[in-house]
Amino acid sequence: MNKSDDKEKMVHYLKKDNHLKINEYVEGYLSAKEIAEEVNMKRHIFYNAINMVDSDMSEKRKKNRDKILNNVVEQIEECIPFEYMEFNHEKYYGRNIPFTDKSVSIQKKKITNSMIDANCYPEEFLFISLKTLKAWYRNYLMKKIILEGEIPISRAAKKYKMTPANAYKLRDYMKENNNRILSAPNKPVSVKQESVFLRNVEIYHKYNDDHKISDLAKEYNVKNKYLKRIIESLKFVEIELNSFEK
Incomplete structure (x- = not known):
């Protein structure tokens, strides 16, 4: 079978079942390599065939992936x-x-x-996990205690399962950095990210005071779907930290 026949075979394969394979490729579920291997052909045959079906398919796939x-x-x-x-x-x-x-x-x-x-990593932000969020929220709770000065730092540290040494490090860090509370061993937490975290805590507390998500989304200019994730994640870490007291 020559290259032209291969291409025609691939085009036929892509068009069958109402373009199911094409849709799976555009949506990102299947790669060009996987589809080519299903027909036992080289990847370049797939690209030639897809251009015959619709020359914009690869660009559409890229746009979908960029959006994600x-x-x-x-x-x-x-x-x-x-x-x-x-x-x-x-x-x-x-x-x-x-x-x-x-x-x-x-x-x-x-x-x-x-x-x-893709050259789109946000330079001023750390890509955090729940473990990091919990540590940050613990620092937030400790900050309130440190500033009030009514409870010994060591006792407060024990309450939230923080070592006394780390609690005193936090106190000293606050003194040296205008009461900032977030730092990281390898890459410092930016002022911008800390302000977003503190904004999220404020949002979470307002939500707990019966503010509606729709109102909070407008007030803070945060998408509803993201605001819900912010609230749920902070709810989780607060429950985790409060469980330490039991």
């Missing part, structure tokens, strides 16, 4: 932890690529590499 990655960037910039993010890994990496069976750190690393490759 940009949504991740938006959520990072809203300080939403990875575990509460909206991210369809099957649409971005393909349904046949292992992802959720990996650890959180490996999943985050994979997405981080994708953002770096």
Whole structure:
């Protein structure tokens, strides 16, 4: 069979079943390599065939993938932890690529590499997990106690399962940095990210005081779907921290 016959065979394959394979490719569930292998052909044959069917298909696929990655960037910039993010890994990496069976750190690393490759990683923000959010919220609670000065720091540290040494480090960090509370060992937390985190805490407390999500979304200019994830993640870490007292 010559190259022309191969291309025609691939075109026929792509068009059958109401363009099912084309849709799966555009949506990101299948890669060009996977589809080509199903027909036992080289990948370039697929690209030649897809251009015959619709020359914009590859660009449409790219736009879909860019949108998914940009949504991740938006959520990072809203300080939403990875575990509460909206991210369809099957649409971005393909349904046949292992992802959720990996650890959180490996999943985050994979997405981080994708953002770096796409040149869209948000420079002023750390890509946080629930573990980080819990540490930050603990610092927020400790800050209130440290500033009030009514409870010994060591006792407050014990309440939230923080070592006394780290509690005093936080106190000293606050003194040296205008009462800022967030820092990281390898990469400092930016003022911008800390302000977003504190805004989220404010939103969470207002929600607990019976403010409506729709009203909070307008007041703080945050998308409803992101605001819900912000609230749910902070609710989770607060319950975790309060459980330490029992």
